[in-house]
Amino acid sequence: MPYFNELGWRCPNSSYRTYSNSKTNYYKLNKFVNKPREILEKSKKHFPSLQDIESKVFEKNLEELRKRIESNEDFKPILNSKYYPFIIPINYKKIDIGEQLEKELLPLVERSFKNEFPDCHFKITIQNNLPLCKKISISQISRYEELVKKNNKNVICGFYFPEALIGYDIPSQKEQMRDLPQFDGICISGALDICSALIGNPQMLIHKETYSPILCLTALEHQDKRITCLFKSYGPHLEFWGLSNQLLPGIDQVSEQWTGGLSFYKVMSN
């Protein structure tokens, strides 16, 4: 059985809990902007340390990565779904991931979003007012730690596939790195990759005609396991929530709209 269907959606099996056995199409992402130059320019505005990166280098690296995915029969179909290029500057300092999210990444997402949509709001709400600093860790089974480690010494580029796990509940999203084949540079999506993708693609969740998926930062775990960090649109606005992942006491949320992403990445090379 293939790992991904023709829409690039992870094929579920009986061990996963999903909203539906097929990928639903009610919630839509905004267009995939296949213009790395544009994305790089937007990213540079908010990540000054990327100033020296040349567009052709960024494009070349993305193309290498795309070809590597394309040549892998297991992962090739994922290219049929929408994906968003991103670039992450080197993070030299080892900083608490919650603090990094709260103090650095979210403000940059806000700035990028408001730059593109000046009349709209970006809001952050954590249910029960629980803070992020010192409260967030990385899921041990997400392989996200490897991305963070590589990012401590290197600029990272990659593709964020937001809809790969749409409709999966959070525990089933997390299981994917155990079940999917090995690939050099893959992880369950978390903060650095999703925030960078949103900084370069601030239009991602803003759709005039339809509602968009809710992007879970599944690689991150709040100390309070009932909370999942996520991005969502609210009409024309963008919001970040620390939201309960419980449908009912003892029953995990399983929503047609909530999605977990997969990120494919590589170290930027000249």
Next chain:
Amino acid sequence: MAISDSITVENNAISEIEQGKREYQRNKRPRVFEKIDNHNSDTLNGSISPILRLKINRSACNMQCQHCCEEPYMTRDLVKRTGKKDPRKQMELEDYRKLSIEADEYGIFRFVITGGEALLDRNLGDLIEVLDPYKHLIILDSNGWFFDDEKAKWFADKGGYKVQISLDSMNPADHDAFRRTPGAHAKALRAFKAAKKAGLQMLLSSCLIKDRVFSEEFEEMMAFCAEEEIPLYLTLAKPVGSGKGHDEWVCTKKDVDYLKFLEDKHQIFTHMTPSYGHPGKCITVKGINTVNHDGEIMPCPFMDMSLGNVTKEPLSLILDRGMKNKWLGPYRDECIIGENWEFIKFHNDKVNEWSQDVPYLPVPYEKGFALTDSVED
């Protein structure tokens, strides 16, 4: 760089207005305060505390509004169609007393009393008493016709908390025509004054049809609400009840998105506006449930399909069943009965199928929602 000044992660889940109201309840209605507080902490567990909207007095009404979703439940409509009133056993005071106890145990703190026009019910005072206005916030829906100074004082003295008065246009002729009742506009304006004088919380409830949000008239309404300091609550017109077939009334995402712009600038909201630390989302089961005259529970004010009957089953069982239904429980941003055409078709098909044989709504659970998937399947 820190997060911008307008945003603080630590304290914005509950708005200042909501915090102020909670403090008021701490003294006036300690049990309500306790339940709100518990709801705030239990919400992470997935606990819900929906509004229970009680349709009383066979939905008798003095108006005949064009967009009314209640008409098929009214005696006048049933008599026209079947020659007699609804023969099903109606909820009695003891049933409501039991419901109030069950609701309290579940952590529910809000009852909305509605009709038709609830003030036509001579037993309204007794009903408020058995619901226990110091354990629950009692909110009254009214078209304002009968809500004069005397009635407002009476409601406040009974322990009533808030009145929601309907006004569908600032243009008196349009409002009266929409409600097919000359003078309705003037009476609604009088009702706001009466509510204010009696010290009641209030809101202006207005039906929004496609494109109205962009109209001058709507701007006038927002200005009126700002001037009078009345929160503006908007219900999106639905193609159900008397509105069935009026697909042209259904708001598009453009309307709804514009409303979300306006929410940042004005004190306006819909049933899907973020509140109580929850994001804006479909409120089926988790936000508002309607209790029909015969005890059937519908997961939304605009749905004609039941989740079970509260005179026959525990309330908690019915609500849990609803939360496990795939259409109703899981998170979704859109209003399914107002915007999701797949659901609207399913709903209207089931209502039509049922109505071919039986003239009484809602569609029982077994003939409607039971046919859809559960998250436990």
